[in-house]
Amino acid sequence: xxxxxxxxxxxxxxxxxxxxxxxxxxxxxxxxxxxxxxxxxxxxxxxxxxxxxxxxxxxxxxxxxxxxxxxxxxxxxxxxxxxxxxxxxxxxxxxxxxxxxxxxxxxxxxxxxxxxxxxxxxxxxxxxxxxxxxxxxxxxxxxxxxxxxxxxxxxxxxxxxxxxxxxxxxxxxxxxxxxxxxxxxxxxxxxxxxxxxxxxxxxxxxxxxxxxxxxxxxxxxxxxxxxxxxxxxxxxxxxxxxxxxxxxxxxxxxxxxxxxxxxxxxxxxxxxxxxxxxxxxxxxxxxxxxxxxxxxxxxxxxxxxxxxxxxxxxxxxxxxxxxxxxxxxxxxxxxxxxxxxxxxxxxxxxxxxxxxxxxxxxxxxxxxxxxxxxxxxxxxxxxxxxxxxxxxxxxxxxxxxxxxxxxxxxxxxxxxxxxxxxxxxxxxxxxxxxxxxxxxxxxxxxxxxxxxxxxxxxxxxxxxxxxxxxxxxxxxxxxxxxxxxxxx
Amino acid sequence: xxxxxxxxxxxxxxxxxxxxxxxxxxxxxxxxxxxxxxxxxxxxxxxxxxxxxxxxxxxxxxxxxxxxxxxxxxxxxxxxxxxxxxxxxxxxxxxxxxxxxxxxxxxxxxxxxxxxxxxxxxxxxxxxxxxxxxxxxxxxxxxxxxxxxxxxxxxxxxxxxxxxxxxxx
Numbered sequence: 001x002x003x004x005x006x007x008x009x010x011x012x013x014x015x016x017x018x019x020x021x022x023x024x025x026x027x028x029x030x031x032x033x034x035x036x037x038x039x040x041x042x043x044x045x046x047x048x049x050x051x052x053x054x055x056x057x058x059x060x061x062x063x064x065x066x067x068x069x070x071x072x073x074x075x076x077x078x079x080x081x082x083x084x085x086x087x088x089x090x091x092x093x094x095x096x097x098x099x100x101x102x103x104x105x106x107x108x109x110x111x112x113x114x115x116x117x118x119x120x121x122x123x124x125x126x127x128x129x130x131x132x133x134x135x136x137x138x139x140x141x142x143x144x145x146x147x148x149x150x151x152x153x154x155x156x157x158x159x160x161x162x163x164x165x166x167x168x169x170x171x172x173x174x175x176x177x178x179x180x181x182x183x184x185x186x187x188x189x190x191x192x193x194x195x196x197x198x199x200x201x202x203x204x205x206x207x208x209x210x211x212x213x214x215x216x217x218x219x220x221x222x223x224x225x226x227x228x229x230x231x232x233x234x235x236x237x238x239x240x241x242x243x244x245x246x247x248x249x250x251x252x253x254x255x256x257x258x259x260x261x262x263x264x265x266x267x268x269x270x271x272x273x274x275x276x277x278x279x280x281x282x283x284x285x286x287x288x289x290x291x292x293x294x295x296x297x298x299x300x301x302x303x304x305x306x307x308x309x310x311x312x313x314x315x316x317x318x319x320x321x322x323x324x325x326x327x328x329x330x331x332x333x334x335x336x337x338x339x340x341x342x343x344x345x346x347x348x349x350x351x352x353x354x355x356x357x358x359x360x361x362x363x364x365x366x367x368x369x370x371x372x373x374x375x376x377x378x379x380x381x382x383x384x385x386x387x388x389x390x391x392x393x394x395x396x397x398x399x400x401x402x403x404x405x406x407x408x409x410x411x412x413x414x415x416x417x418x419x420x421x422x423x424x425x426x427x428x429x430x431x432x433x434x435x436x437x438x439x440x441x442x443x444x445x446x447x448x449x450x451x452x453x454x455x456x457x458x459x460x461x462x463x464x465x466x467x468x469x470x471x472x473x474x475x476x477x478x479x480x481x482x483x484x485x486x487x488x
Numbered sequence: 489x490x491x492x493x494x495x496x497x498x499x500x501x502x503x504x505x506x507x508x509x510x511x512x513x514x515x516x517x518x519x520x521x522x523x524x525x526x527x528x529x530x531x532x533x534x535x536x537x538x539x540x541x542x543x544x545x546x547x548x549x550x551x552x553x554x555x556x557x558x559x560x561x562x563x564x565x566x567x568x569x570x571x572x573x574x575x576x577x578x579x580x581x582x583x584x585x586x587x588x589x590x591x592x593x594x595x596x597x598x599x600x601x602x603x604x605x606x607x608x609x610x611x612x613x614x615x616x617x618x619x620x621x622x623x624x625x626x627x628x629x630x631x632x633x634x635x636x637x638x639x640x641x642x643x644x645x646x647x648x649x650x651x652x653x654x655x656x657x
Contacts, residue, residue, distance in 0.1 A: 045500065045617035060500050066532075107536065111584045130584050130592055142592050146540065153540075164532055 018473065019424055019450065025477040027434035032425035034450065036278050036417065046407045051077050051378060051398050055169045058394065058409070066165045067100040067156065068387035068412070069394075071242065074169030076394040079261065079381025080402065081171040081374035088367040089173030094242040095186070095359040096159040096166065097385070101241055101352035102193050103152030104388045105304075105345050108454050109200060110145045113342045116448055117208045122441030137203065148196045151189035155356070158182050173371035180366050187360035193353035194318070201322060201346050208343075209329070218339040219330075222430040223449055225422055226251040226293045226336050228283050228300035230415075231307030232386045233258065238315035239307050239351060241386040247310040248283060251295050253334040255310075256285075261382035264393055268410065269298075280418045281410060291422050299422070302390035302415035303453055304344035309334035314347065316354035322347045338423055338452045345388075345454070378402040387412035389454045413455045423449040432474070438483045443472050491640055492545045492601075493528040494538075496552040502618045503561065503611035503625040507551040510607075510632045517637065526640050539589035539600065547603040549639045551632060553625075554608035562624035563610040564631050605639055607632055 024030040046057065054073040059066030071093055078085055085093075115128040118136055134142045153163045158178060160166025168175045178186070208214045217223070233247045234240040237258075245258040248267060259267045270279035271288040282288045282298035289297040300306075308327075314320045326347060327333055330340055359365060382395045390412030397406040413420075427449035431442055474483040495511030498504045508530040515528045531541060542548050557565065569587065584592070593600050609628045621629070 041616045041618070057500070060498060060532075111536065129588055131588060131595075134592065134595065139595060142596055146536075146593075146596065146598075149536065149540065164537070 019428075019446065021428050021432065021446075021472070021474045023432070023474065023476050023482075027436075027476075029425070029429040029432050032421075032428045033275060034417075034421045034424050035276060036413075036455075040277075042409070043407045047404050049404055051080050051396055051402045051404055052171055054394070054396065054404070054407075056165070056167055059165045061411075065100075065104065065387050065389070065412070067097060067160070068385055068392050070160070070166045070169055071097055072383045072385045072387075072392045072394040074171075075243075075261075075383025075385065076381045076396050077171040077383070079383060080378045080396055080398055081381070082376035082379070083172040083372050083374040085173035086367075086369045086372055088177065088364050089370045089372075090243065091359050091362055091365050092159050092174055092177065092370060093169060095356060095365070096156055097242050098352045098356040098359065099152040099155035099186075099190075099193075101388060102197070102349060102356065103149045105349040105352065106145060106148050106152075106196070106200065108388070109204075109342065109346060109349070110141070112454070113345075113451060116444070116451070117204075117211075117214055117342075121444050121448060122439075125440065125444070128444070137207075141203075144196055144199065148193055151193060154189065155186050158186065170371070172374050175371070177368055177370040178366055183360055183366050187357055190353060190356035190360050193356055194350070197346070197350035197353045198318070201350060204343060204346055218337055218343075220337075222427055222445075223339045223423060223452065224337045225301075225419060225426070226295075227419055227422075228256075228286070228298070229306035229309040229334060230300055230302050230391055231310035232384065232391065233311045234315060236315070237312035239311045239313075239348070240315065241352070241355075243385075246384065246391060248300070249310050249334060251293070251334070251336070253309065256283075261384045261393070264382060264384070264395075264410075268393075270410075278414060278417055281415050282418065291418055291425070293422070299418040300415070301419045302412065303341050304348045304388075305335055305338065305341040306390075307386060308344045308347065314351050316351050316358065318354055319347055319351035322350060338419075338449070341452045341454075389413055390415040413453070416453045416455065420450060420453050420455060423452065438474060443483070447472060489525065489546045489603075490544065491526045491547040491549065492542065493526065493549045493636060493640060494531040494541065494551070495529070496531055496534070496538075496550060498532065499530070500617055500619055502614045502616060502620065503609075503622050504553055504614045505619075506553050506609045506611065506621060506625055506628065506632075509621065510551045510609075510629055510636065513629060513633045514636050514640075517633065518640075534586055535584050536589045536592070538586055539593045539598075542600055543593070543598050545599075545601045548601045548605070549636055550604070550606045551636060552606065552608055553611040555611060555613065557608070557610055559610045560624065561610055561612045561622060562626075562628040564628050564635065565608045565610070566635065567606040567608055569604045569606070607635055 018035040020033045021029055022031045054077060055070050058069040058073045061069055110133060111130050115132055119128045119132040156166060157163045161168045228248060228250055230246055230248050232240050232244045234244045245260050247255055248257050249255050257267060267284055268281050269284040270281050272279055283300050286298035314323045326343055377400050378398045380397045384393050392412050393410040395408040396404055398404050424446060427446045431445055473481050476482045493511055495507035497507040499508045511528050511530055590600060609625060609632060611625055
C-alpha cells in the first residue's frame with residue numbers, strides 16, 4: 001500500500017532541524033526528508049536602510065560566522081558604490097578572514113566532527129564529544145584548541161574592531177589599519193596556528209586514516225554522491241576564501257565555468273519544493289532534475305571538499321602538499337566520498353593558517369592606504385566570499401542615495417540543501433533495512449551524513465532551542481514513530 | 489566579587505533579543521555607580537565562546553530567552569546551571585554545549601565562575617526579523633532588570649569596593 005506522507009509546515013517553525021525517515025511495509029526506507037526551518041523577513045528588514053549598514057546588520061543574522069557576512073556585505077557595498085578598495089584594505093580583510101577560518105574549522109573538527117572518528121560513531125552520545133577527545137588524546141589537545149581560538153579572536157579584534165561582529169569594513173575599505181607592533185604579534189600567532197594545523201592533520205591521519213575501518217567507511221559508497229562542485233578560486237585557479245571567481249566543475253571534474261559575482265544569476269537558480277520553506281539552489285544551465293546525482297542533474301555542493309574539487313590546487317606550500325596527498329589517497333579528482341570533507345576541511349585549516357602568516361609578513365599590510373573614498377553614484381552590487389560552510393553571496397540594490405531597495409542572500413548552508421538531503425537519504429537507505437535493529441549508533445551514522453556539511457542553521461534559520469539542531473524520527477508504514485533520537 | 493552580566497540573544501530577531509534588551513537597561517541604570525568589579529554587556533555566542541568569555545570572573549549572571557518550559561511568553565525564571573533546560577544561546581547549535589564547554593575549561597584549569605545564575609525569559613518560537621519585542625515579552629523587561637540588579641547588588645555587597653544600591657543611583 002502506497003502511503004501518503006503529510007508534513008505540517010508549522011512543525012518546522014518550532015526551531016528544530018529534523019530528519020524524518022519513512023519506512024515501507026517491508027521495513028525498508030521509503031523516503032527521507034531533511035527539514036530546516038527558515039527565518040523570514042530579512043529582506044524586508046533591510047529595505048530602507050543605508051547600504052553601508054549592511055556590514056553591521058548582516059553579521060547579526062548568525063552568531064556562528066558573522067565574519068563571513070561582514071565581508072560579503074562589505075564587498076557588495078564596494079560594488080554598489082563602484083569603488084575598488086586599496087590593496088592594503090583587501091589584504092587586511094583577507095587576513096582577518098584567514099584567522100576566522102582557522103578558529104571556525106578547528107572548532108568544527110574538535111567539537112563536532114572529530115568525536116565521530118576519535119571516539120567512534122557507535123560510542124554513546126554522552127561520551128562522543130570534546131571531553132571524550134580529551135580523555136582519549138590528552139588534555140593538551142583542549143589547551144591547543146582554546147589557544148588557537150584565542151589567537152584567531154585577537155586577530156579579528158585587531159583588524160575588525162571587535163572579537164565578535166567585526167565593524168571596521170566600510171565601502172571602499174576599512175576604517176583603520178594596523179601598526180607594525182600589531183603586525184608582528186599577528187605573524188607570531190599565525191606561525192603557532194600553522195603548527196596547530198599540522199598537529200591536527202597528523203591527528204586525523206593517525207586516528208582516522210590509520211584505522212582501516214574508518215578508511216573503508218570514507219572510501220565506501222554509503223556517503224558518496226557524484227554532483228557538481230563549486231568554490232572560489234584566484235587567477236591561478238587556487239582556492240581562495242576572500243576573493244576571485246567561482247569555479248564550477250562537473251561530476252567528472254571538468255571545469256564548466258568561472259563566474260564573477262555579477263554573473264551568479266546566470267549560473268545559480270533556486271528550486272522550490274512544497275514540503276520545505278528552504279529553497280534548493282542548482283546549476284542553472286544544467287537544470288533541476290530532482291534530488292539525484294549525475295551530470296544531467298544540476299545539484300551541486302559547496303563545501304571544503306567541493307572547494308578542493310573546483311580548484312587546481314592550494315596557494316600555499318604546506319597545504320599544497322596535503323592537497324596532493326589527499327587526492328592521491330582518495331583516488332584522484334574529483335573526490336565524491338563526502339566523509340572526506342572532514343579531511344579537506346583540515347587542509348583548508350592549514351591553508352588559512354599559512355595565508356594568515358603570508359599576509360602578516362606582506363610589506364604593504366601596515367600601509368595607511370586602507371580606504372578609497374567612494375565617488376560614484378550607488379546602484380547595485382554583488383559580494384561573494386567563501387563561508388566555511390559554502391559560497392556566500394550578497395546582492396544589494398539601492399536608490400541613488402544608497403538606500404536599499406532590494407536584498408538577496410544565498411547563504412552557505414542553503415547551497416548544500418540538496419546534497420545534504422541526498423546524503424542523509426542514501427545513508428538511511430543503506431543502513432536501515434528490513435529487520436535492522438535501530439540503535440543510537442546506527443542513527444548517528446545517518447546523522448554523520450548530515451554533519452559532513454557542517455550545516456549552520458544560524459543562517460538558514462536561527463533561534464534554536466539550545467539543543468543540537470537535530471531530531472531523527474523513524475516512522476513505520478502506518479505513520480507511528482518507532483524510534484527517535486534527539487541530540488543534546 | 490568579580491562579576492560579569494551577559495545578555496544573550498539576537499537584537500534583530502524579535503523576542504530572541506530579550507537578553508540584550510535587559511542588560512542594556514541594566515547598564516543604563518547602573519551608569520554612574522557601577523563598580524569596577526562588575527561588567528555588563530550583550531553577548532552573541534554560546535558554547536565554547538561563552539565559556540571563554542567567563543574566564544577570570546567569580547560570578548556570572550546570564551539573561552537569555554528560553555523556549556518550551558511550559559510557561560507563557562514573558563515568564564521569568566531564575567535558574568542555576570543544574571536546572572538549565574535549554575536556552576537559545578547558552579548552547580550553540582554549531583558548538584559543544586555550555587555545560588561541556590565549562591567542563592572542558594575547568595579541566596584545563598581555567599578560572600571560571602563558581603556561581604552561575606541564569607535568568608530565562610520564556611518566548612514563543614521566533615521566525616521573523618524585527619527589532620521590537622512582543623507585548624508579552626516586553627512586559628518581562630522590568631522584572632528581569634530588577635532581578636539582575638538584585639543579583640549584582642548582592643555581588644557588590646560581597647566585594648570590597650563600594651557599591652550603592654540601585655535606589656541610591
